[in-house]
Amino acid sequence: MESVKDLDPEIYSLVMQEERRQNDKIRLIASENYVSKAVLETTGSVLTNKYSEGYAGKRYYEGQQLIDQVEQLAINRAKALFGAEHVNVQPYSGSPANIATYLAFLNPGDTILGMALPHGGHLTHGAKVSISGRYFDAQSYELDAATGLLNYDNIRQRALAVRPKIIIAGHSAYPRILDFKIFRQIADEVDALLMVDMAHFAGLVAGGVHPSPVPYADVVTTTTHKSLRGPRGAMILCKAKHAQAIDKAVFPGVQGGPHDNTTAAIAVALKEAATDSFKRYATQILKNAKTLADSLMAKGFTLITNGTDNHLMLVDLTNKNISGKTAAKALDKAGIVLNYNVVPYDKRKPVDPSGIRIGTPAVTTRGFKENEMLLVSSLIEKVIGDPENDELLANTAEEVKKLCSHFPAPGLEHLH
Numbered sequence: 001m002e003s004v005k006d007l008d009p010e011i012y013s014l015v016m017q018e019e020r021r022q023n024d025k026i027r028l029i030a031s032e033n034y035v036s037k038a039v040l041e042t043t044g045s046v047l048t049n050k051y052s053e054g055y056a057g058k059r060y061y062e063g064q065q066l067i068d069q070v071e072q073l074a075i076n077r078a079k080a081l082f083g084a085e086h087v088n089v090q091p092y093s094g095s096p097a098n099i100a101t102y103l104a105f106l107n108p109g110d111t112i113l114g115m116a117l118p119h120g121g122h123l124t125h126g127a128k129v130s131i132s133g134r135y136f137d138a139q140s141y142e143l144d145a146a147t148g149l150l151n152y153d154n155i156r157q158r159a160l161a162v163r164p165k166i167i168i169a170g171h172s173a174y175p176r177i178l179d180f181k182i183f184r185q186i187a188d189e190v191d192a193l194l195m196v197d198m199a200h201f202a203g204l205v206a207g208g209v210h211p212s213p214v215p216y217a218d219v220v221t222t223t224t225h226k227s228l229r230g231p232r233g234a235m236i237l238c239k240a241k242h243a244q245a246i247d248k249a250v251f252p253g254v255q256g257g258p259h260d261n262t263t264a265a266i267a268v269a270l271k272e273a274a275t276d277s278f279k280r281y282a283t284q285i286l287k288n289a290k291t292l293a294d295s296l297m298a299k300g301f302t303l304i305t306n307g308t309d310n311h312l313m314l315v316d317l318t319n320k321n322i323s324g325k326t327a328a329k330a331l332d333k334a335g336i337v338l339n340y341n342v343v344p345y346d347k348r349k350p351v352d353p354s355g356i357r358i359g360t361p362a363v364t365t366r367g368f369k370e371n372e373m374l375l376v377s378s379l380i381e382k383v384i385g386d387p388e389n390d391e392l393l394a395n396t397a398e399e400v401k402k403l404c405s406h407f408p409a410p411g412l413e414h415l416h
């Protein structure tokens with residue numbers, strides 16, 4: 001980044017410090033990752049200079065000889081990888097992808113049914129503060145109070161009661177696998193469309209270690225930058241019969257020109273996601289999550305649903321007499337970065353809830369395996385047991401840095 005260094009030393013310095021931070025810390029935010037150098041390079045390419053409103057062969061600007069090929073490659077790779085009939089790779093991110101899906105099928109005031117935000121749903125699944133909750137009649141289903149699991153009978157009852165036009169399955173904080181087949185049956189019973197938002201677990205689906213929603217859902221939305229390990233962006237996968245409605249909703253419905261540099265980087269990430277090495281990464285994500293979950297439970301931590309089947313876990317810290325926020329802040333000082341999170345039926349407020357969320361994609365990308373996860377578990381226990389001990393936090397941060405120095409992350413090899 002020599003040019004940035006010359007032109008804008010302030011931004012240069014901040015980016016360099018962020019490189020250091022990402023290198024020296026154990027990053028356990030479930031939605032984050034390290035993209036490959038190839039993805040980074042493509043994101044920073046001259047494709048950022050191009051305008052290409054429209055779709056391949058039907059653009060509103062000239063000079064698309066190469067952009068059309070780029071977008072078609074991304075589409076073809078996504079279709080092959082996920083077995084989808086149609087794919088739109090233009091959504092700027094996960095939230096606009098979801099809003100475009102609503103625009104494709106709903107009128108203002110229509111009813112949608114999604115997982116409640118405090119139970120692991122996303123803002124765009126009908127939260128009141130989101131456009132999805134303001135412009136539509138947003139109804140929600142919740143997790144079972146006793147088990148923390150989805151209760152499909154209850155979802156069915158809710159669907160029969162509110163008759164949604166769209167049922168949304170998907171989450172940002174649910175540690176188990178969704179039963180797409182039952183969701184499909186419920187949607188058919190009430191004549192609703194089924195939309196699956198696989199933003200969090202798309203990389204697991206691509207790696208073949210998680211059931212695919214694609215055969216069951218009318219529409220599947222996903223971010224490209226979480227477990228899928230691509231640039232920040234999103235895709236909408238759908239049945240052929242919905243192709244036109246989806247494409248029109250993305251452009252010109254919600255967006256203008258697509259971010260062609262991102263589209264190209266999505267194509268690169270999809271090529272990576274089709275490799276055996278990506279399958280090994282996806283398999284290891286699950287092993288790492290399970291190892292960490294089992295180890296934390298053995299140390300007396302309460303995990304929602306008693307464990308995990310995917311890349312994340314939700315820890316209820318109530319019995320440890322510490323709030324999620326206090327724990328997350330202390331862990332950050334100790335070099336372990338995660339987020340505080342509401343737990344189902346949380347008695348505390350969302351700004352300082354009872355839980356923390358832990359995800360394994362990023363550490364798996366940099367090469368952590370079961371042994372490192374056991375160490376991470378011990379460090380978490382130590383910090384949470386003594387969160388105001390500044391010396392402990394500083395020593396832990398040093399220990400974390402030393403550990404991380406053995407695991408160069410993609411894009412950060414030059415720091416080693």
Ligand SMILES: *Cc1c(COP(=O)(O)O)cnc(C)c1O
Nearest residue numbers: 093094095122171172197199223
């Ligand atoms: C992250 C996420 C999104 C939104 O993605 P952004 O790119 O942050 O807009 C949508 N749905 C789910 C389930 C998510 O986890």
